[in-house]
Structure formats: structure tokens, C-alpha cells
Amino acid sequence: MSVGAIPPRAASDRSLLTRRLPREEGESRPPPALRGLAPASLSLTLSELPPLRSPPALAALPQSIDDTLQLLKGAGYVADRALATVLFLSLKLGRPLFLEGEAGVGKTEIAKVLSSALGRRLIRLQCYEGLDVASAVYEWNYAGQMMAIRLAEAGGAVDRDRLEGDLFSERYLVKRPLLQALESGEGGAPVLLIDELDRTDEAFEAFLLEVLSDFQVTVPEFGTVKAAEPPVVIITSNRTREIHDALKRRCLYHWVDYPDAARELAILKSRVPEAPQKLSREVVAFVQAIRKEELFKVPGVAETLDWASALVELDAVALDPALVSDTLGVLLKYQDDIQRMQGSKVKQVLDSVRGELRAAE
Numbered sequence: 300m301s302v303g304a305i306p307p308r309a310a311s312d313r314s315l316l317t318r319r320l321p322r323e324e325g326e327s328r329p330p331p332a333l334r335g336l337a338p339a340s341l342s343l344t345l346s347e348l349p350p351l352r353s354p355p356a357l358a359a360l361p362q363s364i365d366d367t368l369q370l371l372k373g374a375g376y377v378a379d380r381a382l383a384t385v386l387f388l389s390l391k392l393g394r395p396l397f398l399e400g401e402a403g404v405g406k407t408e409i410a411k412v413l414s415s416a417l418g419r420r421l422i423r424l425q426c427y428e429g430l431d432v433a434s435a436v437y438e439w440n441y442a443g444q445m446m447a448i449r450l451a452e453a454g455g456a457v458d459r460d461r462l463e464g465d466l467f468s469e470r471y472l473v474k475r476p477l478l479q480a481l482e483s484g485e486g487g488a489p490v491l492l493i494d495e496l497d498r499t500d501e502a503f504e505a506f507l508l509e510v511l512s513d514f515q516v517t518v519p520e521f522g523t524v525k526a527a528e529p530p531v532v533i534i535t536s537n538r539t540r541e542i543h544d545a546l547k548r549r550c551l552y553h554w555v556d557y558p559d560a561a562r563e564l565a566i567l568k569s570r571v572p573e574a575p576q577k578l579s580r581e582v583v584a585f586v587q588a589i590r591k592e593e594l595f596k597v598p599g600v601a602e603t604l605d606w607a608s609a610l611v612e613l614d615a616v617a618l619d620p621a622l623v624s625d626t627l628g629v630l631l632k633y634q635d636d637i638q639r640m641q642g643s644k645v646k647q648v649l650d651s652v653r654g655e656l657r658a659a660e
């Protein structure tokens with residue numbers, strides 16, 4: 300994002316400002332050149348605010364669990380009823396949805412699909428260790444502020460109050476994902492994806508509490524920014540550590556499990572429609588079987604889709620032991636797991652899978 304070219308605030312964004320807070324000692328980190336400037340009175344009067352926009356038509360959101368299933372299916376996501384139920388409730392109640400599950404089971408995809416199906420902007424906050432407020436919420440465009448000071452000084456008489464009002468205005472506020480998510484666009488409030496929350500530290504998690512409870516963020520020099528309409532929030536975690544109860548309490552929770560064979564086949568048909576029917580059934584049955592093996596990392600849906608696509612590229616119409624052995628690296632990502640499966644084990648699993656498929660015909 301360009302930090303130097305933030306356009307003046309559009310009239311429609313003004314409803315974000317709720318109140319102006321006085322700057323307290325030590326609360327902010329302005330650069331040395333800005334220190335000592337007295338905070339100007341920056342309050343907005345009511346007459347400056349635009350008329351309230353009416354909330355978007357509720358019809359845009361699914362009206363039932365079946366509607367939710369259809370909405371997801373229409374965007375290529377094959378959900379089970381439990382997921383559709385919790386998603387429907389989260390949309391209806393305006394509560395964040397917290398999704399936990401193993402890697403590659405379709406957690407992130409839910410937010411992407413929801414954003415495209417509802418026609419809303421997707422704002423993604425990818426979490427990582429050390430993620431801080433400057434990267435997640437906002438920071439001041441210090442270079443731009445310095446330039447404005449220099450220009451004001453060069454121009455002669457400086458109205459200090461006015462200058463500071465300008466320096467800590469939205470013009471120099473660099474909005475990061477959490478702040479962006481509080482702004483509604485034309486299509487309504489955005490979908491906010493807070494991805495892999497378990498990678499951040501607990502301090503950041505605690506900070507999220509204010510955002511998720513009140514859908515507001517306080518910028519000490521600027522005021523409190525509150526969403527006119529709360530975003531649709533999806534939080535994901537791979538459960539590499541437990542997320543604090545306080546955060547979970549503000550969300551609806553769902554464990555995204557590996558799909559059963561019927562659903563995985565439906566996912567495969569939807570995502571890799573070019574795969575021959577026989578091959579798809581064998582791929583799904585084989586993956587389902589090796590998920591029961593003692594592996595360090597069993598394959599997720601992502602690997603099933605990758606494997607099927609790879610086999611289609613190789614013009615395969617059915618599995619055979621040599622083909623499976625040669626392509627195991629698409630499915631398994633640890634050498635120990637590959638070694639464990641290779642050779643007679645592949646043949647054994649494949650024979651049993653074929654037997655089951657024949658019996659089911």
C-alpha cells in the first residue's frame with residue numbers, strides 16, 4: 300500500500316468517526332519533529348457528518364440453513380450441514396465465526412467463498428508471530444507528515460493548531476486491514492478474514508477483543524473509529540496453540556473436519572471437474588483410507604485436489620500401484636510418511652480400496 304498518497308476522506312467514510320479523544324502522555328509515538336506540538340481540537344460537529352446510510356438489504360444474506368448451503372455450493376464450496384448452520388447463525392447474529400481444523404480442510408476458503416457469494420470485499424489479515432498494531436490496524440505516514448511540516452515551515456507563518464489538525468487527520472492515517480474492515484463500501488460491510496490466529500502472540504489476541512466486541516478501534520491522536528455496519532468476521536486457527544477463552548466467547552465456534560467420502564467426491568467434482576469419474580472415486584477412496592494410517596501428516600482436501608489434478612495431467616483414468624508410488628509426493632509432504640506408504644503398502648491399500656468400491660457398486 301502506498302503510504303504517501305491517501306486520498307482525502309470520502310464523504311461516505313465520515314460516519315466512522317464517533318468521537319475525538321485527547322492524546323495522552325506516552326500514548327502515541329510521533330517522530331521527534333512532531334513532539335511538542337499541542338494537540339489541536341479536532342472534534343467533528345454533527346453537521347459535518349453525512350446522513351446515516353440505511354443498512355444493506357437483509358435479502359443479501361442467506362435466510363435459512365438450506366439457503367446458506369446453496370450460497371456456498373453456488374460458489375463452489377461443498378459444506379456439510381453443521382458448517383452451514385453455524386455460518387448461517389454467525390451471519391444472522393452478527394457474531395464472528397471461529398474455525399479450527401487441520402491444514403488444508405477448507406477454513407480459509409470459507410471466507411473467500413463467502414466474500415464472492417455475498418459480493419462483498421474480502422479483507423485478509425494474515426497472522427504471524429510478532430504481528431503488531433502498525434501492521435494490523437494503522438500507522439501514521441511519518442514521511443508525509445514530515446514533508447507537510449517542512450512545506451509549512453518553508454511557506455512562512457505556521458498556524459500550529461491547524462497544522463497539527465492536518466497532520467493527525469485521515470490524510471496521514473495509513474489504514475491496515477482491521478481499520479479497513481470497519482469501513483463499509485458500496486456492497487455493504489466487508490468480509491474480514493483473520494487467518495491463522497494461532498500464529499500471533501497472546502498480546503495481539505487480547506487487542507483483538509476490543510475490535511471483535513465493539514467493532515471499533517481507538518487511534519489515540521484521531522479518535523475512535525466504529526463500524527457503521529459490523530464486518531462479517533471469519534477467524535481461522537490450525538490449533539498450534541489454544542486461543543484464549545475470552546476471544547472464543549465472542550465468536551461462534553466450528554471444528555472443520557476432514558470430509559467424508561461422499562462430500563470429498565462432491566468437492567473433487569466441483570473443483571476438478573475434468574477428472575474422470577473412476578479416477579475421482581479411487582482418489583477419494585485412497586485418500587480416505589490413508590487418513591486412517593499412522594502418518595505424521597495425513598493429506599487434507601487441498602492435497603486430494605492437487606493429486607487429482609496431477610493425475611489428470613498424467614492422463615490417468617484409474618490408479619495403479621506404480622502411478623500412486625510415483626506421485627505420492629503430491630499427497631504426502633514428509634519423507635517418513637512417504638517411506639511408510641511406498642512399496643507393498645500402496646498395493647495393499649489400493650487393493651482394499653478397490654474391493655470396497657466394487658462392493659459398493
Ligand SMILES: Nc1ncnc2c1ncn2[C@@H]1O[C@H](COP(=O)(O)OP(=O)(O)OP(=O)(O)O)[C@@H](O)[C@H]1O
Pocket residue numbers: 375376377378400401402403404405406407408409535537566569570600601604
Ligand atoms: N468443502 C470444500 N469445498 C470446496 N473446496 C474445498 C473445500 N474444502 C477445501 N477445499 C479446497 O481445498 C483447498 C484448501 O483449502 P484452504 O486453503 O481453505 O484450507 P485451510 O483449512 O485454510 O488450510 P491451512 O490450514 O493450511 O491454511 C482450497 O483449494 C479449497 O478450494
Ligand SMILES: [Mg+2]
Pocket residue numbers: 406407408494535
Ligand atoms: Mg488457511
